[in-house]
Structures are given as C-alpha cells and as structure tokens.
Amino acid sequence: MSEAKAAVRVGVYICHCGHNIGAVVDCKAVADYAANLPSVTIARDYKYMCSDPGQEMIQQDIKEFQLDRVVVASCSPLLHEHTFREALAHGGLNAFYLQMVNIREHDSWVHTDKDAATEKAKDLVRAAVRRVVLHKPLERRQVGINPNVLVVGGGIAGIHAALTLANAGKKVILVEREPTIGGHMAKFDKTFPTMDCAACILTPKMSQVRNHRNITLWTLSEVTKVDGYMGNYKVTVKHWPRYILEDACIGCQECIDACVFKEGKTEDTFNEGLAKRKPIYIPFPQAVPQTVVIDPAACIQLKTGRCKKTCVEACGERKAIRFDMQETEQVVDVGSIIIATGYKTFDAARMPDLGYGIYPNVYTALEIERLVNASGPTAGEVVLRDGSKPQSVGIIHCVGSRDARTNPHCSRVCCMYSLKLAHLIKEHTGAEVFNFYIDMRTPGKGFEEFYQKLLHEGVHMIRGKVAEVTDWALDPTEEGKLVLRVEDTLAGFVRRIPVDMVVLSTGLEPQEDASDVRRLFNISCSPGGFFLERHPKLAPVSTFSDGVFLAGCCQGPKDIPDTVAQAGAAAAEALALIDANVHEMEPNTAFIVQDECSGCKTCVPMCPYSAISFKEDLKVAYINEALCKGCGTCVAACPSGTIKQNLFEDEEIYEEIKGVLNYA
Ligand SMILES: Cc1cc2nc3c(=O)[nH]c(=O)nc-3n(C[C@H](O)[C@H](O)[C@H](O)COP(=O)(O)OP(=O)(O)OC[C@H]3O[C@@H](n4cnc5c(N)ncnc54)[C@H](O)[C@@H]3O)c2cc1C
Numbered sequence: 001m002s003e004a005k006a007a008v009r010v011g012v013y014i015c016h017c018g019h020n021i022g023a024v025v026d027c028k029a030v031a032d033y034a035a036n037l038p039s040v041t042i043a044r045d046y047k048y049m050c051s052d053p054g055q056e057m058i059q060q061d062i063k064e065f066q067l068d069r070v071v072v073a074s075c076s077p078l079l080h081e082h083t084f085r086e087a088l089a090h091g092g093l094n095a096f097y098l099q100m101v102n103i104r105e106h107d108s109w110v111h112t113d114k115d116a117a118t119e120k121a122k123d124l125v126r127a128a129v130r131r132v133v134l135h136k137p138l139e140r141r142q143v144g145i146n147p148n149v150l151v152v153g154g155g156i157a158g159i160h161a162a163l164t165l166a167n168a169g170k171k172v173i174l175v176e177r178e179p180t181i182g183g184h185m186a187k188f189d190k191t192f193p194t195m196d197c198a199a200c201i202l203t204p205k206m207s208q209v210r211n212h213r214n215i216t217l218w219t220l221s222e223v224t225k226v227d228g229y230m231g232n233y234k235v236t237v238k239h240w241p242r243y244i245l246e247d248a249c250i251g252c253q254e255c256i257d258a259c260v261f262k263e264g265k266t267e268d269t270f271n272e273g274l275a276k277r278k279p280i281y282i283p284f285p286q287a288v289p290q291t292v293v294i295d296p297a298a299c300i301q302l303k304t305g306r307c308k309k310t311c312v313e314a315c316g317e318r319k320a321i322r323f324d325m326q327e328t329e330q331v332v333d334v335g336s337i338i339i340a341t342g343y344k345t346f347d348a349a350r351m352p353d354l355g356y357g358i359y360p361n362v363y364t365a366l367e368i369e370r371l372v373n374a375s376g377p378t379a380g381e382v383v384l385r386d387g388s389k390p391q392s393v394g395i396i397h398c399v400g401s402r403d404a405r406t407n408p409h410c411s412r413v414c415c416m417y418s419l420k421l422a423h424l425i426k427e428h429t430g431a432e433v434f435n436f437y438i439d440m441r442t443p444g445k446g447f448e449e450f451y452q453k454l455l456h457e458g459v460h461m462i463r464g465k466v467a468e469v470t471d472w473a474l475d476p477t478e479e480g481k482l483v484l485r486v487e488d489t490l491a492g493f494v495r496r497i498p499v500d501m502v503v504l505s506t507g508l509e510p511q512e513d514a515s516d517v518r519r520l521f522n523i524s525c526s527p528g529g530f531f532l533e534r535h536p537k538l539a540p541v542s543t544f545s546d547g548v549f550l551a552g553c554c555q556g557p558k559d560i561p562d563t564v565a566q567a568g569a570a571a572a573e574a575l576a577l578i579d580a581n582v583h584e585m586e587p588n589t590a591f592i593v594q595d596e597c598s599g600c601k602t603c604v605p606m607c608p609y610s611a612i613s614f615k616e617d618l619k620v621a622y623i624n625e626a627l628c629k630g631c632g633t634c635v636a637a638c639p640s641g642t643i644k645q646n647l648f649e650d651e652e653i654y655e656e657i658k659g660v661l662n663y664a
Helices: 027-035 052-064 077-090 104-108 114-132 156-167 198-211 254-258 300-304 310-318 365-371 414-429 447-456 514-521 560-580 633-637 650-661
Strands: 010-015 040-046 069-074 098-102 141-144 149-152 172-175 215-218 221-229 232-239 328-334 336-339 343-345 362-364 392-399 432-437 460-463 466-470 482-488 493-499 501-506 508-510 548-550 582-585 590-592 612-615 620-623 643-645
Touching: 010 027, 010 052, 010 114, 027 040, 027 114, 040 052, 052 069, 052 077, 069 077, 069 114, 077 098, 098 104, 098 114, 104 114, 114 650, 149 156, 149 328, 156 172, 156 198, 156 215, 156 560, 172 221, 198 215, 221 514, 232 336, 254 310, 336 514, 336 560, 362 365, 365 414, 365 501, 392 414, 392 466, 392 482, 392 493, 414 432, 414 447, 414 501, 432 482, 432 493, 460 482, 482 501, 548 560, 560 582, 590 620, 633 643
Parallel strands: 010 040, 010 069, 069 098, 149 172, 149 336, 172 215, 336 548, 362 501, 392 432, 392 501, 432 460
Antiparallel strands: 141 582, 221 232, 232 328, 343 508, 466 482, 482 493, 590 643, 612 620
16 A cells, blocks of 8 residues: 555444444444554444444544544435434534445344354445545535426325425416316315315415416416426426417307307317317316317318318407417526426226227216216216116226236225215115225225225225126126126125126326426436335435426325325425525536547437537536536546546545455
C-alpha cells in the first residue's frame, strides 16, 4: 500500500443489528480482526449502530482519533447509507468518506454456519477498508424546484390530488385523455359499504376542479414526451380536437338535438355499450367540462364533409362548433408529476366458459353499475335484454382475478362491489340473488358488517368456483335459463343453479397502455403490470424517478377510500418537495474526462435516462449530471474507459476485489 494510503486513518464499526447479525456473526471477533488491518485506527462493535448512541460513537471517534475514513458493517446501504453519511457529516467528515458493508442480507441472513459467516464478514470488511482509503470527497449539488405540478389522469385519484395541491396554493395542470374527468367512479350509482350516492360525492369535486383558479384542466389530452429531472420537468402534452370551442359552448345541447342522426348510432362507451349515442354528445349529464364533443369517427361532416350541419345552425351566434380544429401540442414546465391513470377491467370474453358475449343475459359488473344507475340507459331499471325483470341472478366473483390462467392477484374490490350489486339488484328487482365466491374478502372498515347485512337480506352465498355457464336445460326448471355449474365446496357436491341473469365480477388490470406510460415517465412496473412504488412500506407513493409519484389504481387495485388516501399522500409528497424549494442531488454520477473522449458516441444511445448528449462543436460526449442516475451503463460501454463514475472508479473497485481475495 502506498504511503499516501497508509497515512489515512480508518474507523471500522460492526453492527449486531440485535440478533439479526449478532446471532450468526461473531461481531466482536470481526472488530478485533479489523483493528489490526493496515490503515485502521479504531474498530468497534455495537448492538445497534444506526441508533443515536451508535452514531454519536462514530462522531466522537472521528474527532478523538482524527479519523478521515469510516467503514460501517451492518445492513443494506439502501436502509442506512444515508443515516451514516449524515453521521459523518455531523462529525465533520465529508459524507462520502464512508463505505458500508452489508453483513446482514449478504451474510448473517443467508448463512447458518457461525464460523464461516464470521470469516466472510472479515473478508468483506477487509475489502471495504482497502476501498474506502481511495474514496474522494464529493459534494451534493442543489437544484431549484419548479412549484407547478402535473397530474396525469382525472379519476378520483387525480381529482383529489389536484384539489389538495390547488387548495394549498400550488398551480396544477390536470391532464385527462377522455372528454370528461371522473374516471370509473362517475359510472357508479352507489358506493360500498356506506351506499352513499357516488355522484353526490364526486360531482362537486369535479366542478371544483373546473372552477379552481389554481387548476388548469386539459381533457382530450395526453402526455407524449417528458424531459428534464426532478424539480425541472419539461412535459409535452398533445390535445386532441373537441371540435367545439370550450369557452363558447354553454352546454345547452341544442346541437345534439339538431344532429341529423335522430337516433344514436354509435356505441355509448360511458354506458358500457348498453346504449347508443349521437356523433355529437356530452358523455353524461354531470360531465366536466360541461361541453359538447364531436366523435370524428362517427360525424358525417368530419368523415365526408357532406352534412347539412344542422348542429352549426342550432349553435347560432355562439359559433362554438369548429370542424377545422386540429390536434395541437404544448410544452409545460413542472417540478413534480403525479401519475393517476387508474385501471381497466378484465375482458370477460377471455373466459368463454362463463358465457360473456355468447349469452346476451351474461353481463359484466360495470354494465350492471350502469343498469342500476338512475342516469343510466334504463333509468335505473335492472332488466334483461328483452326488457323483462330477472327473477334470479347469479353473481360470479373473481373473474380474471386469483386465477393462474389470467391474473394471480386479488383485485381487492370485487367481493365488496359484488355484495353491493347483490343488494342493489335485490332492491331494484326483488330477485333471488346467488353470489359465487372463492373466499369472501371483507377486511375494510364496515365491510364485514355490510356482508352480514347482505346475509340477513337473504342473498345466497355459495362457496365455489363456477366452472361454466350454459343454456343447456337438463330438466324443465332449467328451461330458458342460464345454468351455472359449480362445485359447492362447503356442501361438498356439484350443483346446477338456473338463473335469468349472470353478472361477472371482473378484476382490475393495468391500463392497456401502462407500459408506454411507464416508459414515458421512466418508472417501473410490478410483475402484474401495475406501476411500481419505490418501497412498498417506506415509500408507497414514490417511484424510482425522483419527483414522480403514484396515486390510485395505477399502482394496484384498491377501493375509493384507499385511492383518496393515496392521492392525498402523493400530493403531500409533491408539497414537501415544493416547500423544500431545492433538492440535493446525489453525486454518484458518471462523468467524462473530456480530453480523453474519442467522440465515438457509443454511450449516447446506451443511457436509459437520456442523460448523455453529444457536443458537435467539441466532438465529445457530455453527461447532464442532473439526469444521470449513476446506473453505470455508459461507464461499462465506453470503449476507451473515458467515462468514470463517482464512488465507482476502477481503482476503488479493483482495490475492493483485491481486498476480498486478500491479494497484496
Ligand atoms: C364494477 C366496480 C365497482 C366498484 N365499486 C366501488 C365502490 O362501490 N366503492 C369503492 O370504494 N370502490 C369501488 N370500485 C373501485 C373504484 O373504481 C376505484 O377505487 C377508483 O375508481 C380508482 O380511481 P382512480 O382514479 O385510481 O382510477 P380511474 O377511475 O380508472 O381513473 C383513471 C383516470 O385516468 C385517465 N387516464 C388513463 N390513462 C391516461 C393517460 N395516459 N393520460 C391521461 N389520462 C389518463 C382515465 O381516462 C381515467 O379518467 C369499483 C370498481 C369496479 C370495477
């Protein structure tokens, strides 16, 4: 070891982490071993190094023994690297003169042989001591935070997050791709378990969004590009034409009445295809904005240019209808982003055994939500396709959930919304209702009580997975009915239950374009495709992209109370960021020794964070440190070894390898 290295004074601290490490690794023996390593001035072991006394011990030693490097052997750096860096800084040392050794996850938790685990800990500590000697002092850079926030998705999650921020005085841009905000909740009549009217809770919030001076609402809009970094994002938003001037339209709907189509011709998606609508329409009576929209795929004028344009005539002096509207793009600067893009329901046609799309009286739960709704296609009448009232209804839980063939996850809301629909169907029709469930999951506040209420109302609960729905009658009682075949796992035999109507409680899935959105915002997905939070317990609304937060069902299935709670948490995270005013960037970024760069551009397309550009004038690559996440891809790719990374320079890594191998 060189003289310069030998002059360095290292302190080594071995943590027992209670029994986590202490029960498998002989921490005292490791500390005694470390005390005799070259460059080590002091080595100690302690029960909880991350505790206040543990940190104070390190700070005390830095001063007393004039330490200039520290090694802490404890848990994963993910948990406590920040803690110990702060301890060094408080002790008067550069925070990056620290090297952590993970003797918990990498040693005590994966070994049972105490002697071998202790020897391994010694090897790892020896390597860390050799590495830390080479550490250079680094400084965190500060960047300013733009206080404006972008919220993507105008369901209850996006609405709640936007209002929380706006009420705190922050400017919010809410981007929704549909012609109205509201999301799935706007389709419901009642919400479990309180059975309060969905519209009564939701629509006042929708109007507040529209009228809030701090919220800019863009419907029929989608984010197409995101540049920049935490605190300073540059977001490109595409606006699809509404063909109606929002400021001029007063929502009188005279244009809709005047449309040459006297009847609806196009599938009404808001009503789940159970009704038809005209090419010019308002999605639902309380839509926000209360502005008409024209469907270019159905409008004669937009398709052929040869319509009488009776709608324009009806609009008269207001002149709100503009067939020449084009899509436009706008770039906005924001400091943080909340993604609240929600979910889609499982496509029931993927399970043909359950008869959806084959038998007309097999419905999805969302279709029933529209049927029971007073503003739905039947004005709240629950009727079969022929208009008659069902006398018996079977509700099948877990369609597309908890099934290895489709989605292994539980969709969390289906048991409860199935009970809700059972109650509403019984209330509207007086029918016999059978619920077919695998397990009844009612863990929320008031949920179990709701389940008990349903039992008292006489709803039949049959535990078993329905194998098939057919119209094959085996006896006269089944004639003209849909027959559900199910193994009743409580009674222990197979049953055939004839009903008039079948409801499929379809599970929740990630949006169709979730992987595009993931790429756009540089965030990750869980195995099922929902967006991944930074940490399930400690950072449940953050993502691995700093300044980008998650709210609602885009992160995973959840009910409205949980969605609202999460949206509030995401807004609070954004507020904390804004109030901090500046953000400190970690310095473990890559850098280019510009004199040595050959300008081969190999690194430019390799960077997953678009942090590298090429300076044409100088013919060298350039790394934007604010965008660099320190993943090291460019360092490994650079053919001339010109790109280096703070805290991961070759010499540091080689010295660590030599240390672990005990190579001189
Ligand atoms: C049949 C059924 C009944 C239910 N009943 C209840 C109930 O009674 N009580 C209860 O608590 N929960 C219930 N739920 C659950 C409830 O629907 C969800 O908890 C809630 O809707 C989640 O809200 P969200 O804002 O996260 O998502 P969503 O409601 O899906 O809203 C997402 C919004 O984002 C928009 N969007 C998507 N992608 C983009 C994009 N790329 N750019 C811009 N905008 C985008 C969408 O158009 C949508 O407006 C039920 C669910 C179902 C399926």
